[in-house]
Amino acid sequence: MLLVLEFLGVAAFAVSGALAAVRARLDLFGVVVLGMVTALGGGVIRDLMLDVHPPTTLQDWRYLLVSGAAGLLAFQFHPQLARLRRAVLLADAVGLGLFVTSGTATALALGAPVYTSCLIGLITGIGGGILRDLLLREVPLVLRREIYAVAALVGTVVVGAGEMLGLPAGPVALIGSTLVVGLRVLALWRRWNAPLPKDPTH
Amino acid sequence: MLLVLEFLGVAAFAVSGALAAVRARLDLFGVVVLGMVTALGGGVIRDLMLDVHPPTTLQDWRYLLVSGAAGLLAFQFHPQLARLRRAVLLADAVGLGLFVTSGTATALALGAPVYTSCLIGLITGIGGGILRDLLLREVPLVLRREIYAVAALVGTVVVGAGEMLGLPAGPVALIGSTLVVGLRVLALWRRWNAPLPKDPTH
């Protein structure tokens, strides 16, 4: 069940990367690469920081298969996918929740301090999207919009707090992931944004 | 012989980075740095993923010397180099072939699974060029044009397949590199490109 959800998240991240690449008019190879980078990049950064070599997401052929196939499908069927925008955003929220909580849990399990683990969990969740935007020459969306990162932050803090309170890891991760998904859905629905700095020209 | 070819490839990669920096009007330091990042960046990413510390390309002074000197020469003689465009592209193809096959072989020798090794070989070959384009604020060329990445993919798959079939590594790497160079020359000559996605506006 959890594994199915995780691959759903990987596929959603890959679709988001591939669709961004289609909009930027990359070729077939570029679209698939962008999909795979978006889906697997956060996990690669996490493993580099935690000294897991080679990175897990490059070692498990199922991650490569799911993300590569999702990128290919997005290349072929992007006009249809545009109509599925809500479903893709929901699956992306599920992926974010699972990546953030599992990234935090992995760092904790490898003995990193709680706040370091929270940072690494955050990077696991948003790193792939940041790499996607960097490769497409855009200021990362996550730094600009719709409390995407705030939702991720809440998820990782829940897992970190659970660890400090000695609560069982499984249910805490479930609560953290659910909160991330709920916050993302609320933010998209109510068009919430984080506060902007005062305009220097006023 | 192989070593001479490898340094030829390093120099060609450095020249490609330095010339791009000259076009972007960077200063002397920026031109040399771009050359070195382009020439050594793929190897650094490979070593980070394979837990080789510090990265080999930063440990061998000959890599630093060849790439730094090539960047300096490109800074000084870039008008002349523009006339050598074909020679530079050919040397770049040789570098790509050698980086891809040696990156794949290094990962295999360190015990990574075959498909992980192929991915790492691919990243070794195209990573430097991607860093160059990121630093110059361009969508990476390799994701957009002239089956550069497809040639690299063919080279790494040949080495991976050779490993699975138990063939001797040396000749297989030679065949893989030659295929990369041949595909690049053909692609440049015939102006081959990978397929683009359907235009969403039609």
Added chain:
Amino acid sequence: MLLVLEFLGVAAFAVSGALAAVRARLDLFGVVVLGMVTALGGGVIRDLMLDVHPPTTLQDWRYLLVSGAAGLLAFQFHPQLARLRRAVLLADAVGLGLFVTSGTATALALGAPVYTSCLIGLITGIGGGILRDLLLREVPLVLRREIYAVAALVGTVVVGAGEMLGLPAGPVALIGSTLVVGLRVLALWRRWNAPLPKDPTH
């Protein structure tokens, strides 16, 4: 004393990242993240290359606190900070000097060759600023202007030369850092720049 200077440098780097994010109209989260990435990014890259896991700057809560607080303050008080431009540039020079020399010394202490250590020290000093500019979609300032990188280079070479001559590390690092600060101040005051390539259109 040295620790106070180091946190001053971390705060200055964070302010420079946060102010750049304010100018790019990022939201609160983006401003704080840019500040932290600028302040801690160089150290993270250094630790990835030297196999220190997880990166020190993510393990020490004081770095996180100082850089995060500096980013928050810059978000709130950026109009006032604009008037403190010279003080921020001076603190940034101090941070650069300390990061470069301590990065070089760390690499030497972990057994890397002298020229590799110099490269890693250089990357420690300028890596955070490069990440800041990449995330904001700008060609890295350090590759374009005001001999920022040349000052860093001088600092790291002093530490490397001191090691080769067997001089005591502490005073050498102090001299190196002071040189970096002095060169930066001179470059800003006299508007020094590194040479540009010949204009290809003339």
